[in-house]
Amino acid sequence: MTSPLAWLEAPPLVPLTWAATGAPGSAGIRYDGLMGATPEDALGAVDLLAGPEGRAAHLCGVLPAGGALARAAAVWVHTGRLRPGRTDVVVEPHRRVHAPHVVVHRQHLADGDVVRVAGVPTTVPVRTAVDLLCFVERRTAVAGVRALLHDGLAASMVGDALRGADRRLPVRRALAVLELVAGRAA
Structure with missing residues (x-):
């Protein structure tokens, strides 16, 4: 049973792995250094783009x-x-x-x-x-x-x-x- 104040609890965190460059707020997260540019005019999380595996995984969808x-x-x-x-x-x-x-x-x-x-x-x-x-x-x-x-x-x-x-x-x-x-x- 949920409590009456359950709606005030924060939702579970979901990691942001990519975003379109025109997405709302994308300029801010890129400026803050959280997202980096990728081919196909998209943004990817900089920690994922730091290694070959992350860069390859980002391009998997267009292959x-x-x-x-x-x-x-x-x-x-x-x-x-x-x-x-x-x-x-x-x-x-x-x-x-x-x-x-x-x-x-x-x-x-x-x-x-x-x-x-x-x-x-x-x-x-x-x-x-x-x-x-x-x-x-x-x-x-x-x-x-x-x-x-x-x-x-x-x-x-x-x-x-x-x-x-x-x-x-x-x-x-x-x-x-x-x-x-x-x-x-x-």
């Missing part, structure tokens, strides 16, 4: 079935740097997906190209760096690869992956950009 986070989205998941304005996803060429809120790239995924971060398929750092160097504009590629190198990826591993590529890639351009980035990182 189409059979896809993996790639390119700038994968850099953000792995390093926490360079939050993209859009979520890049890679799927096998034969797979057809309808994902209106992400940019879908069709590419072959070799064994070992994808790792699960908090259950979310994400390209490994080496594959992410190769994709950035080969398929993304130079400015974004330099920033993304620099973030991956700063986070512990070895430039020699990326160079070896580019030289040993069995698919047709713009390897000369990618190696030149990698040399530029590795030279600045040293």
